[in-house]
Amino acid sequence: MVQQSLETCGMYNLLIKRENNVAKSLSGILGLIEPEVAKTLEYIKTQFPNFTEHGMQHSLRIINYIYSIMSEDLKQNISDVEIFCFIMAAFFHDMGMTLVDVEDKDNQRTNHHLYAYRPIKNFFEKYMQMLVERRRLEKCIIFVSEAHGRSIEELYNDNDFRKIETIEGQVLRYGLLAILLRIGDLMDLEEQRVCEFNMHMNLEYYNNPVSLVHNRRHLDDITYNYSPSKITVSVLTDDREKYKVWSQWLEYLDEEIMYANTHYLIGENSDFFRNYKLPEVIKCVKPSENAKFAVEEIRFQVDDTGALWDIITKSVYTNEFDYIRELIQNAIDATLLKIYLDDKENIEYQSPRSWHCNDKVMIAYSQKEGTLWVEDYGTGMNENELSNYLFKTANSGYKYMKKREFMFPAIAKFGIGFVACLTKADKIQILTRTQSDNGINAEIESKSTIAFIEKNIQRAWQGTTVILHVKEKYSFDELKDYVFTYFGCPSVEIDLVDVDTLNMYADGSTLLDESECILQIVEHPEQKRNYGINKILPDYKCLMKMMEILSDEAEIDGTIGKVRNMLNNSFYETDLLERIKAIVNDTVVNEECMSKIRKEVSSQKKIIDEKFEKYPQFLFHIFRNDIHEIVDYKQLILELDDTFNISRIYKDTISNSSRGIIYISSNFVDYNLGIECRSINAFMFNEGKIVKNIVKVSSDTDDSSLFTSNIISLDEIADADYEMNNRLQEQESEDYYEHIVKGEYDEIDDNYGFSYDVILLKDNDFYEIFDVEGEIIEDVIENNDFLREYKFFNNIAVPDRYKGERFVFGKSELYQDGILLEFNPQCIVPIGVGYVIVNLTAESRLELNVSRHELNNNREIISKWNKRVGCVVQKKVAENCIRVLKENNLDFKIEDLLSQNVEGFFEKECLFNMKDILRELLM
Known part of the structure; x- marks a missing residue:
């Protein structure tokens, strides 16, 4: 290319053509100082030989590029003083790199804009003594020169940025000149800024990897066109690092113009700016034909800033380890999909819990490095699948696959879940390979909107490895606790590896290597x-x-x-x-x-x-087991004596027991529908009937021995006094007449009140309260805070012959695809006091919201699930409970079997369905 000079610059000629004395004086000064500035700028290459060209040609190109995007109106509007200050700033903005007395060269290069004031002041002092208003001109030129290296926020918040002066009757707008210099500097994309021959001959000069990338990028296939209406730049590059630099560089250019048009070129700063805007930027960066990488746009941001990430982080994925759950779910899906697609695999049922699976999902974590690995040996992904399954919102490609009589039962429902990983990681690397294709390496950086994809990488095994460099480190124990808590019965075995402990077996060196699968790496240690x-x-x-x-x-x-x-x-x-x-x-x-x-x-x-x-x-296993057995018995009887203590515990059919609690165990599996259920339902019985309470006169009452045989159960607990008096005054009562005839007992007043001991069923638990007066008994049992202290099994004594049979249980558990949900499934089987463990897969799964922690509360969806799945569970448990109760000769009414009234649409729906099922079974 022909070397440019100031005389060939359109902006300089614009100044020359103006006939006033100010223009003539300033253009003359610029013409005289150009050679001196050019010689001085050559020292930048001496100081920083490995950086791109920052000499006079760079300055002149900036001047020309800005002139090419100036509209005719702006050319007329810009003053002589502004043209002079802009050209001077273009000459001097990089001159801070010529200084030889700065010891910290890295700081000098990074912050060279802050050193520009020294050569400007020296130059003005030596050559500009006779220039009118030289101090004010000098101050503006320093500001504009320094502005080219400041952050956009810092610059726009500087009070001098909006400063407007008048010199020789002409306007001088600091902000306008700063904007033009920053944009012009970004527009200089010329290949002339590098010497390719020198890069090959003196490669040692280019020891800084950042400068090497910046040098090499200017050798890419660059097409650009600058006009007052558009700034168009198109780049083809063969290197991913250069791609990053180009994307960031052009983003800076776009941001500069957007900021200028919306924050500076407004009527408040100048009437001219009401109708003037800088040209729009049209940019395109693509891999060239010989590039060894591809680029995939991540299409799950609400806007160009990726604002959806903040929404997801704060509102949807609120648990610290939600993103790990998403990764494990994807890995399990990939592992099961390999079985589903294999024609040699005989799959009889829809639920993956019935499939034969030998593969594992490996999770490895190093707290020291803050790195997490999740690896599966499943199907792997080709480039198209990687794009569809990971980088597009609300898209789970697995669920559309149908190769058998039933659809593949994918766990992952929301492609958006992968975004949760980006909110927690600075960088994500995905290494994957299908059975028939070569390996692929994809890398994504936090807040980026693109993924870099390398094809044909060496990878010896099928499957996918996801590597996350987490933003905030946590301990391995925290990770282990989470995985063991939430992945209780997965369809694929999961192994956890403590990488820091693993490395102890290799004398502290790192054992995990991308070239070898984790399964093999851990084998020898x-x-x-x-x-x-x-x-x-x-x-x-x-x-x-x-x-x-x-x-x-x-x-x-x-x-x-x-x-x-x-x-x-x-x-x-x-x-x-x-x-x-x-x-x-x-x-x-x-x-x-x-x-x-x-x-x-x-x-x-x-x-x-x-x-x-x-x-x-260092290695921990979550095996692919059935949901654990709750108990080893079909039924268990807790016999209660007259003082409400447990007198006997046995598994046989009820014989002589007058009262007590019967526990009934129900277990069933339906792999075609996808249900695994284990439940315990406990019922109180008294005098051969199922009851919800057992009441006796308190042992502290005078002559209570009279009432030991009168232990009753009530439909309404508030009627305790009335029912007890009736019972005692019945003419058929031999005890009553015997005491009256002997004169040992006065006739009982119809309105006589007692204090009672009560065992009752409420809120899915048994409670025992003592010495409560009949007239306040109803108020007492409605006081949940009071009852909480009187759970029946809190302070019981077991008989000597007790063999450790379990009859106290914790919170029921609901798993979906082996993953614990924050939902109590006891309401699904609302009879007696229940404890339930359920795992739902395939067609039986509940619909979840996007966070996958909670149920979708849509009433239509809930009703459909209850009719299709809930009723199956309820009928199986109800049938078993009714059979056992009848075997024990216990009478019951439907109301006595059902739990109390509940709140919530799901709970009410289950209760109504269970009532209908009981009616059907007892017809």
Whole structure:
């Protein structure tokens, strides 16, 4: 290209053509100083040989580019003084890099705009002494020169930015000149700014990777056109780092013009600006044909700033580890999809819980590095699938796949869930490979709207690895607690790896490598750990057995006898056994022998503990098991005596028990619909009937022995006094007449009131209250805060023959695809006091909201689920409970089986459905 000079610059010629004395004077000065400035700017290359050209040609191009986008109106509006100050700022804005006395060269390069004032002041002092208003001109030129390196927010908030002066009767607008210089600097995309030959010959000059990228980008295929109406730039690049730089560079250019048009070029600053705007930017950056990467736009932002991320972070994905759940769900889907698509796999039922799955999902985390890996060995993804499944909103491609009689039962329903990862990570890397394609590497940076995709990478195994560099580190224990809590019964086995502990088996070096799958990486360290642990185990087992013997409070002679027996019957020799054997053989007095044994055991425990510490666990398993059994019995009876204490616990059919609680276990699986259910339903019975309360006169009442046989149950608890009086005054009551005839008891007043002990069923629990007066009994049981302290099983005593059968349970659990939901499923089976564990998959799943924590509360959706799935669960449990109750000769009414009235549409719907099912079963 032909070297430019000031005389060829349109803006300079605009100044020359003006006939006034100010224009002639200023144009003459510029012509005289151009050679001096050009020579000085050459020293930038001496100081910073590895950076792009910042000499006079760069300054002249800035001047010309700005002139090319100036409208005819602006050319007329800009003053002579403004043209002079702009050209001077274009000359001097980079001159801070010529200074040789700055020691910190990195700071000088980064903040060279802050050093510009020194050469400007020196130049004015030496060459501009006779210039009129030189100090005011100097101040403006320094401001504009420094402005080109400041942040846009800082600049626009500077009071001088909106400063307007008048010199020689002409306007001088600081902000306008600053804007033009910043835009012109960004517009200089010329290949002339680099010397490709020098880059090859003196590559050591370009040791700064940032400067190397900036140099090389100017060699890309660049097409641009500048006019007063449009700034058009199109770039084809072969390198992803250059792509990033170009995208950011042109984004800066677009942002500069947007800010200028909306924040500065407004009527408040000048009447001229009411009708003037800078040209729009039309930009395009694409990979070239020979590029080894592709670019995928991430299409889940509400606007160009990615505002949806903030919404999701604050409103949808509120749990700290929601994004991990999303990743694991995707990995499970990919693993199961491989089975679903395999023609050799015989899949009989829709629920993946019935499928034969040998693969695992691997989760690895390093707290030290803040890096999380989630790896599966499933289908993997090609480029098109990567785009569709991960980078598009509300799109789960898996769910549209139908290769069998039923659709693939994907867990992931919202492609938007992947955004949750971007809100938590500075960078995400996705490595994936299908069975038939080569590997792909995709990388996404936080707040970016594009993903870089490398094709044909080396990857030996099928599947996907997602690597996150998290913004905020957490401990491995926190991650483990979350995964073990929420992934209770997954359809694919999950392994967790503590990477920091894993690396201890490699002398601190990092074992995880992208070239090898995690499953293989952990294999050797796990073998090494198991070998070390197995060497310790004989001593450990011996130690535990010895500690068990020593914990027995038997007499010393008996304890020594047990020790001798253990020594004589041991199947293997250990260091501990040899030491104990020596003590026993060498010590005559048993008391002394016992003391030495205890001391030796204590010492060996410390030694063995220290040995175990050398082999810390780094691998943790969540197996692909059935939902755990609640109990091992079909029914359990808690028999209550006349004082409401548990007198007997047994599993047989009710025989002579007058009152108590019966627990009924129900278990069923429907893999075609996708239901796994285990439930316990407990009912109170009294005098051969199912009841909701059992009432007796308090044991603190005078002559209460009279009433021990009158233990009743009531439809309305408020009627306690009335019913008890009626019961006692019945003519058929032999006890009543016997006391009256003997004169031991006065006739009872119809309105006589008692205090009562009550066991009642309420809010899915049993409660026992003591010595409560009949007239206030209803108020007491309605006081939930009071009742909370009187749960029946809080302070009970069990009989001597109790064998540990479980009859106290915690909160019911609802899993969907093996993932715990924050919802109590007890309301699905609203009979008796219930405890339920349910896992829903395939067709039985509940519809969830976007956060996947809560149910979709749409009434139509809830009703459809209850008719299709809920009723199946209810009927199975109800049938079993009715059968067991009848086997035990217990009478019941529907109202006595049902739970109390509930709140919430889902709960009410379940209660109404259960009532209809009971009616149907009892017809």
